[in-house]
Amino acid sequence: MNNKDSFYELNNKFKEIDHVIPNRTPSDFQISEIILEAKIKKQKKFYIELITFFIIAILTLATLLSVSIVMPIVIIASQILAFSVVPLVFIAYKRSNNAKERLVK
Amino acid sequence: MEHDEYELIKSAQQGDDNAFASLYKRYFDFVYKYLIKITMNTHLAEEITQEALTKCYINLNYYNGKAKFSTWLITIATNTYTDYLRKRKRERLFFWQKTEERSTNLQWHITNEGVEWSELMEGFSKLEDEYKMPLILKHYYGYSYDEVADILGVKEGTVKSRVHYGNQKLRKELR
Structure with missing residues (x-):
C-alpha cells in the first residue's frame, strides 16, 4: 500500500469514526455549571497574576533601591546601556523581519 | 469567519455567558472528535475537551481573530492534551496506560457499531502522539505545514x- 492509498483509507476510517461515535454535547444545565466553574478558575488566575505582579514589583524596587544607594554608578551605567543597546536591537530585529517579508513576497 | 460566529465571539469576550454557551455547544463535538483521533479513548477525549473549553473561556480575551476560531480551539486542545501527558508522566501514576492500551477503548466502540478495525488503524494507534x-x-x-507548526508550537x-x-x-507497522 503506498502513501496515498494509506492516507485515503485512514481518512475514510476517521470519517467513519466521526460518523459512528455519538455526539456528547452537554446539556444547557451542564454548560452553565461548567461556565460557573470556569469563572471561578478565571478569578483565581487573575488574583494569582495580580499577587505575582506585586511581589515581582516590590522585589525589583527593593533591589534597585538598595543598588542605587550602595552603587549609584551601576544604575547610571545600566540606563545608558539600555538607551543605546535597545534601539540597536530594535533596528536589527526590524531589518531581519523586513528581509523575511521580502522573501515571502 | 461567519458574521454570526464573529458576533458570538465578540459578545462572549465582553462577558456574555449565553454567547459562550452557544460557542460551547457549537464546538464541543468538533474538539471531542479531534481528541478521539489523538487519544484513541472516548473517556479521555471527553475529559480533555471539557478542560480545553474551560481554558478557552478563561483565555477568550486573548483570541484576536487572526486564525480561525476552530484552529485556535484545536491549538488549546492539543496543548491541554500535551500538558495532561506531561503531568501523567511526571506523576507516574500506576493507572497510566500506553497508547496501544488506550486504543482498545476506541476499537471496542467502533467495532460495536459494525466498523472494521483495520490493520491500518492498528498501526496508526501504535504511533507515538508526536507523530x-x-x-x-x-x-x-x-x-x-505552517499552520500545523503554529498549532503544535514547533518549527x-x-x-x-x-x-x-x-x-x-x-x-x-503495515509490513
Whole structure:
C-alpha cells in the first residue's frame, strides 16, 4: 500500500469514526455549571497574576533601591546601556523581519 | 469567519455567558472528535475537551481573530492534551496506560457499531502522539505545514520531518 492509498483509507476510517461515535454535547444545565466553574478558575488566575505582579514589583524596587544607594554608578551605567543597546536591537530585529517579508513576497 | 460566529465571539469576550454557551455547544463535538483521533479513548477525549473549553473561556480575551476560531480551539486542545501527558508522566501514576492500551477503548466502540478495525488503524494507534498529531492535522484536517507548526508550537521543518517519519513508521507497522 503506498502513501496515498494509506492516507485515503485512514481518512475514510476517521470519517467513519466521526460518523459512528455519538455526539456528547452537554446539556444547557451542564454548560452553565461548567461556565460557573470556569469563572471561578478565571478569578483565581487573575488574583494569582495580580499577587505575582506585586511581589515581582516590590522585589525589583527593593533591589534597585538598595543598588542605587550602595552603587549609584551601576544604575547610571545600566540606563545608558539600555538607551543605546535597545534601539540597536530594535533596528536589527526590524531589518531581519523586513528581509523575511521580502522573501515571502 | 461567519458574521454570526464573529458576533458570538465578540459578545462572549465582553462577558456574555449565553454567547459562550452557544460557542460551547457549537464546538464541543468538533474538539471531542479531534481528541478521539489523538487519544484513541472516548473517556479521555471527553475529559480533555471539557478542560480545553474551560481554558478557552478563561483565555477568550486573548483570541484576536487572526486564525480561525476552530484552529485556535484545536491549538488549546492539543496543548491541554500535551500538558495532561506531561503531568501523567511526571506523576507516574500506576493507572497510566500506553497508547496501544488506550486504543482498545476506541476499537471496542467502533467495532460495536459494525466498523472494521483495520490493520491500518492498528498501526496508526501504535504511533507515538508526536507523530499522530501532525499526521491528523495535515492529512485529515487539511492544515498547511505552517499552520500545523503554529498549532503544535514547533518549527515548520520539525512538522515536515514528523509527518515523514510518521509515514515511514506507519508503513513499517503495515509490513
